[in-house]
Amino acid sequence: MTTRDPRATALARLAALVADETRATCLLALLDRRAWTAGELARHAGVAASTLSEHLGRLVAGGLLTEERQGRHRYVRLADARVAQLVEDLAAQVAPDRAARPRNLRESSAGSALARGRTCYDHLAGRLGIAVTDALTDRGLLVQETGFALTDAGLAWFEAAGIGLDRRGRRPLARACLDWTERRPHLAGVAGAALCRHALEAGWCVRIGSERAVKVTAAGERAMSDLLGVAPAALR
Amino acid sequence: MTTRDPRATALARLAALVADETRATCLLALLDRRAWTAGELARHAGVAASTLSEHLGRLVAGGLLTEERQGRHRYVRLADARVAQLVEDLAAQVAPDRAARPRNLRESSAGSALARGRTCYDHLAGRLGIAVTDALTDRGLLVQETGFALTDAGLAWFEAAGIGLDRRGRRPLARACLDWTERRPHLAGVAGAALCRHALEAGWCVRIGSERAVKVTAAGERAMSDLLGVAPAALR
DNA sequence: CGGACACTTCGGCGACGGCCGAAGGGTCCG
DNA sequence: CGGACCCTTCGGCCGTCGCCGAAGTGTCCG
Numbered sequence: 001m002t003t004r005d006p007r008a009t010a011l012a013r014l015a016a017l018v019a020d021e022t023r024a025t026c027l028l029a030l031l032d033r034r035a036w037t038a039g040e041l042a043r044h045a046g047v048a049a050s051t052l053s054e055h056l057g058r059l060v061a062g063g064l065l066t067e068e069r070q071g072r073h074r075y076v077r078l079a080d081a082r083v084a085q086l087v088e089d090l091a092a093q094v095a096p097d098r099a100a101r102p103r104n105l106r107e108s109s110a111g112s113a114l115a116r117g118r119t120c121y122d123h124l125a126g127r128l129g130i131a132v133t134d135a136l137t138d139r140g141l142l143v144q145e146t147g148f149a150l151t152d153a154g155l156a157w158f159e160a161a162g163i164g165l166d167r168r169g170r171r172p173l174a175r176a177c178l179d180w181t182e183r184r185p186h187l188a189g190v191a192g193a194a195l196c197r198h199a200l201e202a203g204w205c206v207r208i209g210s211e212r213a214v215k216v217t218a219a220g221e222r223a224m225s226d227l228l229g230v231a232p233a234a235l236r
Numbered sequence: 237m238t239t240r241d242p243r244a245t246a247l248a249r250l251a252a253l254v255a256d257e258t259r260a261t262c263l264l265a266l267l268d269r270r271a272w273t274a275g276e277l278a279r280h281a282g283v284a285a286s287t288l289s290e291h292l293g294r295l296v297a298g299g300l301l302t303e304e305r306q307g308r309h310r311y312v313r314l315a316d317a318r319v320a321q322l323v324e325d326l327a328a329q330v331a332p333d334r335a336a337r338p339r340n341l342r343e344s345s346a347g348s349a350l351a352r353g354r355t356c357y358d359h360l361a362g363r364l365g366i367a368v369t370d371a372l373t374d375r376g377l378l379v380q381e382t383g384f385a386l387t388d389a390g391l392a393w394f395e396a397a398g399i400g401l402d403r404r405g406r407r408p409l410a411r412a413c414l415d416w417t418e419r420r421p422h423l424a425g426v427a428g429a430a431l432c433r434h435a436l437e438a439g440w441c442v443r444i445g446s447e448r449a450v451k452v453t454a455a456g457e458r459a460m461s462d463l464l465g466v467a468p469a470a471l472r
Numbered sequence: 473c474g475g476a477c478a479c480t481t482c483g484g485c486g487a488c489g490g491c492c493g494a495a496g497g498g499t500c501c502g
Numbered sequence: 503c504g505g506a507c508c509c510t511t512c513g514g515c516c517g518t519c520g521c522c523g524a525a526g527t528g529t530c531c532g
Contacts, residue, residue, distance in 0.1 A: 004282070007416075008261040010330040011323075015254035018247060020520075025244040039478065046240070051521055053480055072478045072529040086329055087247075093322055094246040145403075147378075147385025147410035147425070155382060167381075174383035176408075180243075189383070256490075274509065287491055289510055308499045308508045 017062045018090065022047055023055050027064070027078070027087045032212035033121050035068065035075040081171060084121035085188070092178035113213040115181045116236070117205065120212075123192030124199065125179050128216060131235055132195070133186040135228040142187065148176040150191060158191065161227060163198045165190055253298045254326065258283055259291050263300070263314070263323045268448035269357050271304065271311040317407055317429070320357035328414035349449040351417045352472070353441065356448075359428030360435065361415050364452060367471055368431070369422040371464040378423065384412040386427060394427065397463060399434045401426055 018024055025045045030036060036044075042052035056076055059065040064083050065076045078084050117128030124132060136142040141154035150158075150173060158165055167173060167190070175189035187195065199205045204220030207213070216224070216235045224230040254260055261281045266272060272280075278288035292312055295301040300319050301312045314320050353364030360368055372378040377390035386394075386409060394401055403409060403426070411425035423431065435441045440456030443449070452460070452471045460466040 004257070005261055005264055007327055007331050008257050008264055011264065011326055012255055012257040012260040014326060014330050015251045015260070018251035019255035021240065021244050021248040022520080024248040024251070025241055028241055028244055028247065037478080038480095047520085048522055049479065050481080050523075054520080057480090074479065082329065086325070089322070089325055090250060091243055091247055093318065094250045095243050143383075143385050145409065146387070146391060147383065147408060149379050149383025149385035151382070172383060172412075173381065258490080275507095283490090284492055285509065286493075286511080290490080293510090310509065 014062065017059060017064055018087075020055070022052070023059060026052075026055065026059070028091065030065070030076070030078050031084060031087060031121055033077070033084075033119065034212075035077040038074045038076070041076070078121070081122065081193070085175075085177070088120065088177055092180060095180050113208060113215070117214045117216060118212045119196060119207075119214060120177060120179070120186075120188070123177065123186070123188045123196045124205075124214070125177070125186055126181055128205070128214065128235055129186035130179060130182045130184055131230050132224070132228065135224070135230045136187065139229065142174065144176070144185065148174060148185065150174045154191075157227075158194070161198070163194050165194055250298065253295060253300055254323075256291070258287070259295060262288075262291065262295070264327065266301070266312070266314045267320060267323060267357055269313070269320075269355065270448075271313040274310045274312070277312070314357070317358065321411075321413070321424070324356065324413055328416060331416050349444060349451070353450045353452060354448045355432060355443075355450060356413060356415070356422075356424070359413065359422070359424045359432045360441075360450070361413070361422055362417055364441070364450065364471055365415060365422035366418045366420055367466050368460070368464065369420075371460070371466045372423065375465065378410065380412075380421065384410055384421065386410045390427075393463075394430070397434070399430050401430055 018027065022045045026036075026041050029041065029044055038052055038056055039049060041056070042049045045052060056065065056067070056074070060067050060076065064079055066079045068075045078087070115126055117124065118126045120129070123129065133142065133144075136154065136157075137144050139153075139157075141151055141157050143149055143151060154174075155165075165173060169190070172189045174187060174191045176185035177188035177192070178184070179186050186192070199220065200207070200214075202219075202223065203217055204223050205214040205216050208215050221230075221232040221235065224235070225232060254263065258281045262272075262277050265277065265280055274288055274292055275285060277292070278285045281288060292301065292303070292310070296303050296312065300315055302315045304311045314323070351362055353360065354362045356365070359365065369378065369380075372390065372393075373380050375389075375393075377387055377393050379385055379387060391401075401409060405426070408425045410423060410427045412421035413424035413428070414420070415422050422428070435456065436443070436450075438455075438459070439453055440459050441450040441452050444451045457468040457471065460471070461468060
């Protein structure tokens with residue numbers, strides 16, 4: 001008899017948190033980086049409030065979610081970018097084939113705003129995210145061929161654009177996140193988050209609806225054309 | 237009632253494959269990239285052969301493992317580098333704190349060969365993997381500060397060393413893999429695999445025991461010192 | 473203060489999954 | 503050909519987990 005690898009125990013325990021469809025539904029929903037109330041998630045997942053309460057208890061205890069109680073509401077959100085990355089990675093592993101397939105009219109029109117531009121936890125995704133990532137690459141600010149990293153010119157570009165990059169933490173400056181509508185990597189990590197935050201703060205994009213869909217404004221088209229050479233058509 | 241996100245179903249199904257301690261034990265063992273027989277895994281995990289047979293059935297059906305039948309043996313291995321990366325990522329997520337802590341004498345001496353150098357699926361890991369990755373970085377062949385990518389000089393270095401890089405597949409050329417003894421990223425991806433293969437073929441390293449531990453040879457010390465400026469002391 | 477609301481706890485139910493040993497089939501070897 | 507070996511299938515057991523509704527706690531608001 002071999003002694004059990006403690007890593008196996010921990011690995012199984014972590015996976016078990018995701019291995020339930022209701023909890024997986026919650027984790028995917030929480031990728032929008034908003035804080036959801038328990039009731040919202042229960043309605044979203046289609047289960048009773050009591051059921052969802054237990055799920056949240058597990059997810060919080062397992063460190064995947066953090067909670068804030070405000071009055072009679074319990075708000076939860078993904079614990080950190082690391083957890084978001086984990087969920088994204090798992091989702092990308094699992095979804096690699098079903099994308100880019102045209103569905104029926106209602107779904108495709110409902111999904112088109114999301115496909116055009118959205119946030120993926122804290123960075124830009126969808127065609128918008130791809131367009132920005134490609135533009136950075138075309139201009140020599142980002143390399144994708146030999147890995148995934150900002151170049152020196154890329155660092156200078158962020159500096160010149162007034163987008164600060166916090167390089168102290170352990171989080172990687174640039175990281176590839178696989179887009180599940182476009183099936184291609186887009187910029188995540190510190191730089192992806194900073195760019196997304198700047199785009200929203202500077203009015204380049206605005207959120208539409210209560211979803212994580214975002215729309216590029218006229219000012220945003222100008223800014224991205226000027227700073228990155230992104231053709232406005234690539235954003236539509 | 238909301239219609240269930242099909243991604244949630246697939247996500248939960250994938251996670252469920254890892255969410256069992258016996259299966260997790262198998263997946264971690266298979267990270268050595270060897271093909272194990274069902275019986276070996278059963279003994280390793282400490283369960284009956286019949287039990288393990290069912291686990292293998294699930295893992296194969298789920299696409300995490302591939303099998304080859306030879307005579308009365310059933311050999312299984314991880315399906316591809318993508319699955320290996322998934323397991324590594326999950327394991328890294330779960331183990332980030334317990335490393336670098338000195339344990340009792342028997343464990344630390346038994347583990348020291350593994351900590352010194354080993355393979356992690358198809359690339360070098362342990363202190364050896366870190367030393368090589370750091371040396372590449374110090375010489376400007378690899379950037380880690382702004383992401384993780386080979387530089388042009390790095391591509392030339394591989395070329396000059398006669399280590400071919402297959403750039404056709406979708407697999408990234410360079411990718412960071414978090415080391416669970418060193419808690420630092422080391423080189424994985426196509427370049428990491430090519431380097432590891434070359435090191436073994438050229439006799440820079442030899443496998444020791446039946447484990448995934450590797451030892452640097454005298455010739456390997458010379459080669460790494462000449463080509464990368466790795467001080468031999470860093471490998472011990 | 474009372475009622476509406478959000479969430480949690482509890483009991484109970486049903487399903488699923490992991491485990492084993494026994495039995496069976498395929499393969500190798502003497 | 504016979505026996506050893508490796509694996510798989512099957513039946514049965516048991517524990518865990520997801521689910522619900524009912525009841526309880528705490529909060530907000532009129």
